[in-house]
Amino acid sequence: xxxxxxxxxxxxxxxxxxxxxxxxxxxxxxxxxxxxxxxxxxxxxxxxxxxxxxxxxxxxxxxxxxxxxxxxxxxxxxxxxxxxxxxxxxxxxxxxxxxxxxxxxxxxxxxxxxxxxxxxxxxxxxxxxxxxxxxxxxxxxxxxxxxxxxxxxxxxxxxxxxxxxxxxxxxxxxxxxxxxxxxxxxxxxxxxxxxxxxxxxxxxxxxxxxxxxxxxxxxxxxxxxxxxxxxxxxxxxxxxxxxxxxxxxxxxxxxxxxxxxxxxxxxxxxxxxxxxxxxxxxxxxxxxxxxxxxxxxxxxxxxxxxxxxxxxxxxxxxxxxxxxxxxxxxxxxxxxxxxxxxxxxxxxxxxxxxxxx
Amino acid sequence: xxxxxxxxxxxxxxxxxxxxxxxxxxxxxxxxxxxxxxxxxxxxxxxxxxxxxxxxxxxxxxxxxxxxxxxxxxxxxxxxxxxxxxxxxxxxxxxxxxxxxxxxxxxxxxxxxxxxxxxxxxxxxxxxxxxxxxxxxxxxxxxxxxxxxxxxxxxxxxxxxxxxxxxxxxxxxxxxxxxxxxxxxxxxxxxxxxxxxxxxxxxxxxxxxxxxxxxxxxxxxxxxxxxxxxxxxxxxxxxxxxxxxxxxxxxxxxxxxxxxxxxxxxxxxxxxxxxxxxxxxxxxxxxxxxxxxxxxxxx
Numbered sequence: 001x002x003x004x005x006x007x008x009x010x011x012x013x014x015x016x017x018x019x020x021x022x023x024x025x026x027x028x029x030x031x032x033x034x035x036x037x038x039x040x041x042x043x044x045x046x047x048x049x050x051x052x053x054x055x056x057x058x059x060x061x062x063x064x065x066x067x068x069x070x071x072x073x074x075x076x077x078x079x080x081x082x083x084x085x086x087x088x089x090x091x092x093x094x095x096x097x098x099x100x101x102x103x104x105x106x107x108x109x110x111x112x113x114x115x116x117x118x119x120x121x122x123x124x125x126x127x128x129x130x131x132x133x134x135x136x137x138x139x140x141x142x143x144x145x146x147x148x149x150x151x152x153x154x155x156x157x158x159x160x161x162x163x164x165x166x167x168x169x170x171x172x173x174x175x176x177x178x179x180x181x182x183x184x185x186x187x188x189x190x191x192x193x194x195x196x197x198x199x200x201x202x203x204x205x206x207x208x209x210x211x212x213x214x215x216x217x218x219x220x221x222x223x224x225x226x227x228x229x230x231x232x233x234x235x236x237x238x239x240x241x242x243x244x245x246x247x248x249x250x251x252x253x254x255x256x257x258x259x260x261x262x263x264x265x266x267x268x269x270x271x272x273x274x275x276x277x278x279x280x281x282x283x284x285x286x287x288x289x290x291x292x293x294x295x296x297x298x299x300x301x302x303x304x305x306x307x308x309x310x311x312x313x314x315x316x317x318x319x320x321x322x323x324x325x326x327x328x329x330x331x332x333x334x335x336x337x338x339x340x341x342x343x344x345x346x347x348x349x350x351x352x353x354x355x356x357x
Numbered sequence: 358x359x360x361x362x363x364x365x366x367x368x369x370x371x372x373x374x375x376x377x378x379x380x381x382x383x384x385x386x387x388x389x390x391x392x393x394x395x396x397x398x399x400x401x402x403x404x405x406x407x408x409x410x411x412x413x414x415x416x417x418x419x420x421x422x423x424x425x426x427x428x429x430x431x432x433x434x435x436x437x438x439x440x441x442x443x444x445x446x447x448x449x450x451x452x453x454x455x456x457x458x459x460x461x462x463x464x465x466x467x468x469x470x471x472x473x474x475x476x477x478x479x480x481x482x483x484x485x486x487x488x489x490x491x492x493x494x495x496x497x498x499x500x501x502x503x504x505x506x507x508x509x510x511x512x513x514x515x516x517x518x519x520x521x522x523x524x525x526x527x528x529x530x531x532x533x534x535x536x537x538x539x540x541x542x543x544x545x546x547x548x549x550x551x552x553x554x555x556x557x558x559x560x561x562x563x564x565x566x567x568x569x570x571x572x573x574x575x576x577x578x579x580x581x582x583x584x585x586x587x588x589x590x591x592x593x594x595x596x597x598x599x600x601x602x603x604x605x606x607x608x609x610x611x612x613x614x615x616x617x618x619x620x621x622x623x624x625x626x627x628x629x630x631x632x633x634x635x636x637x638x639x640x641x642x643x644x645x646x647x648x649x650x651x652x653x654x655x656x
Binding site (some may be wrong): 056057058077078079083084085087089091092093094095104108109151152156300306 | 547549550552553554555556557558559560563567568571572
């Protein structure tokens with residue numbers, strides 16, 4: 001944490017915000033390094049948009065500080081902050097052409113006309129919209145509007161770029177393409193970016209780090225792999241990716257689930273025995289026709305393209321497993337867990353200092 | 358405008374009337390169908406006559422000399438009515454006065470109401486709804502009662518028979534247009550458009566003049582036109598407060614009807630209608646675009 005703190009482009013320190021008598025964000029801490037793309041990921045109402053709007057200056061925090069490049073901006077209005085926001089609905093000005101939308105901020109800065117035109121054209125070129133310079137926003141597609149909004153934000157060369165669910169108004173195919181474009185542009189100009197989304201796919205695929213939020217707090221702040229492999233809390237475990245949850249007991253050689261079902265397990269997050277909340281990723285469930293695993297019957301089979309999802313039942317426990325599509329269909333099978341995460345009071349229990357590999 | 362619409366109805370009925378004849382239906386239903394359509398046609402025609410008739414009569418009367426009852430058209434054409442109006446110092450003076458009051462009242466109304474409309478749309482303050490409704494309520498009561506009450510106040514403030522007094526009394530009738538329509542227009546602009554302008558570096562005032570105002574302009578234009586017409590056509594209050602110093606066109610009508618030949622009244626009516634027709638034609642796009650229809654939906 002110390003190394004990121006020194007070169008943090010954006011630091012949020014113990015920020016709280018109450019709205020309408022409800023605490024939306026409480027004691028939030030977040031560091032975003034220079035040139036890093038951080039996602040705020042969480043369900044609606046978790047405070048992610050409020051956090052973003054506080055960074056942009058549209059709401060002021062009740063407590064705490066927001067620093068950009070070491071400078072406290074907490075009290076500054078949006079027009080005085082070195083931030084630029086891409087709004088969920090793009091918020092393009094319908095009475096201005098694409099060119100004028102992008103040029104508006106530069107013109108306010110009283111730059112010479114030539115320079116304004118040059119910078120706008122360069123930016124529209126970067127987002128691939130040179131052919132729509134003189135179109136009105138209503139005349140171009142949703143994806144194009146999105147890119148205009150991005151160009152309008154980037155042309156001012158802000159220190160921090162803020163994106164508020166920028167892809168939610170696009171259809172699924174376009175969403176994947178545009179998010180890759182955003183990531184590419186972000187990396188090319190190396191701008192510190194905060195990206196708000198409720199879509200974990202989006203977050204996992206474009207972020208350097210992801211802050212999973214719930215109830216106005218950051219549950220976990222880590223890169224995509226760590227977040228998926230070692231979710232610190234049951235909330236993160238359930239929110240990011242699919243997860244089987246059981247109340248279970250660590251016993252020698254495996255896990256005892258409800259109904260006295262003992263499932264062998266190769267790897268546990270902690271070796272200490274006792275009662276836990278157990279989380280198992282569906283791809284970590286090993287299904288074989290025979291062997292020494294726990295007995296289970298296959299209830300349902302769902303084709304998912306390159307793999308298939310099996311719904312199994314072992315005693316009272318329902319187990320979801322992702323297995324290769326070519327696995328032969330059987331009625332009964334033996335199951336084991338390759339890896340299980342053990343939680344107590346919602347927090348991941350580890351086997352001492354070295355974390356899971 | 359209404360004439361065009363009525364004709365549209367008539368034409369539509371004619372086209373539809375021909376269809377059932379081609380189909381093989383019973384004689385009775387055919388007769389009934391024709392009868393129904395004839396009745397519809399007759400009704401549409403009556404409506405047309407009712408709305409356009411007086412206007413046609415007015416147009417003819419303004420240029421007619423002798424026009425006795427049984428004749429369908431005047432037997433004698435003349436511009437005497439027009440000459441009378443333009444030669445009469447009083448009448449031309451009242452015309453000038455009307456065109457002086459209406460723009461002043463409109464601008465004053467805009468200056469007072471537009472900031473209020475912005476506040477109504479953008480801020481949730483205590484008493485917001487009550488104030489909005491009360492502005493509307495000024496139109497709900499008979500105006501004459503309001504004017505009499507105002508006259509009492511105006512006497513004590515020495516506003517009776519003054520320019521200012523007339524402006525204020527005409528202003529009352531414009532308040533509802535100038536507040537409600539722009540409030541709806543401002544409310545229709547997503548806040549994020551303003552926030553985006555703040556974000557790229559515009560201060561609150563610049564945001565208003567570069568983003569909010571241009572986007573609300575069509576609604577504001579409609580409100581200004583309606584206010585202009587309301588002020589231009591206002592007669593009762595102006596009569597009560599303005600006499601004898603300020604006689605506008607509509608108040609002049611009172612005297613005109615009693616003291617002048619019919620033609621002069623017709624000419625004057627046409628003159629009085631010109632601003633309405635011109636402004637409505639200009640604003641047609643915005644009025645027809647549903648802005649006015651949507652105008653009174655304020656959350």
